[in-house]
Amino acid sequence: MSIDAKTSVPALQRTPLHALHLALGARMAPFAGYDMPLNYPAGVLKEHRHTRVAAGLFDVSHMGQIVLRPKSGAMADAARAIERLVPADILGLAPGRQRYTFFTNGNGGILDDLMVSNRSDHYLLVVNAARKAQDLALLQDGLEGDCNVEQLDRALIALQGPKAESVLARLASDCVGMQFMDVRELTILGTECIAARSGYTGEDGFEISLPADVAREIAEGLLENPDVAPAGLAARDTLRLEAGLCLYGADIDTATTPTMAGLSWAIPAVRRQGPRAGGFPGARIILDELDRGPATRRVALAPETRTPVRAGAPLFAEETGGAPAGHVTSGGFGPSVDRPIAMGYVPAGLSAPGTVLFAEVRGKRLPVAVATFPFVEHRYKRA
Amino acid sequence: MLLRFTEDHEWLKIDGDVATVGITAYAAEQLGDLVFVQLPEIGTTLDKGDEAAVVESVKAASDVYAPAAGEVVGINEEIVNDPSIVNANPESSGWFYKLKLTDVKSLGGLMDEAAYKELIG
Structure with missing residues (x-):
């Protein structure tokens, strides 16, 4: 060893x-x-x-906390500016509410996923640790003229x-x-x-942002x-x-679109049709893919043996021969379900729940069934 | 009975020409909670350095190498059914397999307990 x-x-x-x-x-x-x-x-x-x-x-203090303050003083101006970078309904995000979204690039890929809160006179963003420098630069470039961008040291x-x-x-x-996604x-x-x-x-x-000096x-x-x-x-x-949630850099990145990743639910109708449709990077590609359906999809995978199937394992349609049809992006042992679980990308034609694929682990092809997310039911506090 | 250790954090209890093999407490602690153990089949012939077993923690998979040449004559099915035994008792009930040594006289590269303790600091 x-x-x-x-x-x-x-x-x-x-x-x-x-x-x-x-x-x-x-x-x-x-x-x-x-x-x-x-x-x-x-x-x-x-x-x-x-x-x-x-x-x-x-x-989770390593994550980035970024404040966006409208230069005009009007939150709607900041909201419209943020909507140039994300496909979410920021204008419709009420004070005291938070929403999940992602920064996209011109190819429809995901630059980072994040939370946005409406804090009445500013927006608060929580972004991934590994992406905060890039996100900060993206916001400073993209929102210049509309928002003051400040990273919080909390x-x-x-x-x-x-x-x-x-x-x-x-x-x-x-x-x-x-309630779930309330902020106060x-x-x-x-x-x-x-x-x-x-x-x-x-x-x-709860996720609680607090001054560094009282954190301990x-x-x-x-x-x-x-x-x-x-x-x-x-x-x-x-x-x-x-919980079936994506880890940036593993399950989603610039090579995956929100549609491929199964995150279309985070693109609301107002950003798909009507006067505020599109307007975010890669909108044409993403909206087109929403209509047609993506060629590959992120799926839940339930290994049928006790062997954990991990990130990087190739997925095959057949037990022998053939080229890889997809790959695992996250996988391991689920302590609450007490068995191996994984997620990965497969062609749409192999993405139906129940489809049996084969993951190659240490030279052996092990059966894994396409399952449904989440592996453990969400228990959010909803009204 | 002779207790020996490898640089790869395995222990061997040698009794006659049969060695019981496992991973050390240090290795078990470094790996963290184990969730999967794969053992060699009885009858498998191993050369020194061959991949003999696989252990997987929540985070990662690791190979367990054969510390000497020999034939696998026994395996501990208990740790396959419940890998947490390895974390709880790595140097006793968490043993992995029994190896009938090809040559008891040429067990190169093994350490006694004092040398191993020095290695792990």
Whole structure:
């Protein structure tokens, strides 16, 4: 067995919760330029399962938080400007609400996926850590003249799981009234924070933006509750995989369109037809693909043996011979479903649920059935 | 009974001409929670350095190499059914397979416990 030597990676950035991770005994690993907790002593399986039955606390401070403020003072001007970069209905996003969308490029590919919140006098964007520098440049170039673009230097934590509400309510009782994708200020241990009722685990929960200097105090305040356990990036990855959610750089990138990725639901009717149709990069390609249907599609894959099928594994239509028909983009073991799960891209003709394909793992072709997302039902707090 | 270790983080308990092989506590800890173990079939002949088994953690797959030449004469089905046994007891009930050694006298490149402990620091 070979185990990677412990190499010291220079100039890794640290989140405001770095010292807390070390104090909690986390196993740290580099991720998107940050020294991040992969798992804590409990281990990824326990952290994952605890999040599904109680609450997990994740440090996601490595993600980018960007404020867009309309230069005119009118939010509609900022909304129209943002709609030049994303295919979402930003003009129709009410104050106190958040929405999932993506930056597209001229080929209809995805430059990043992100959350946008209407914060009444500005928009708040949360973008992927690995893409924040590019996103910032894209916004500065694309919105110049319309918006002031500012990256926030704040911590971001995610409290996820069926007990997230009861845990947070002890510190901020008014979180109870929030619905999925609501955003509002909450005062937690005397500090005003910005909380969104959202996350990336498939569970109910909150993503909380907070000043860096109180991040540890608030995280420890949440961890005092026995229902809360710290959870690392490894558990975050298995949770989002079970929830069928895309990881940028693995399941979506500039080579995949929103239509291929099964994200058409995030392109509303007002951006498809009528006066505000199109107007975002790659609109012609994407709208055309929405009509015709994509040639390849992202599908859920259920391996039929116990062998995990991982990212990069080629997918074949037949058990022997032939060229690869597709490939796996994310895969591994699903701790809550207690079996291997995966997702990947296949030709539309092989994308019907129940279709049996073969993934090549260590030279052997193993049967995998096309399944349906999600592997674990979403439990968002909806009205 | 002789306890020996490899640079690749396997242990061998050698009793006569049969070695019981497993991965060390250090390896198990570094890998994290195991979710899949694939063992060689009984009767398989292995050369030193051959891929003998595969372990997969939540994050990644790793090969387990044969620490010496020999024939597989026993496998631990328990860890196939429940890979967490390897994390819980890597150097006892989490053993992998038994190898009938081709040549007990030429077990090159193996370390005793003190040397292995020095290796992992």
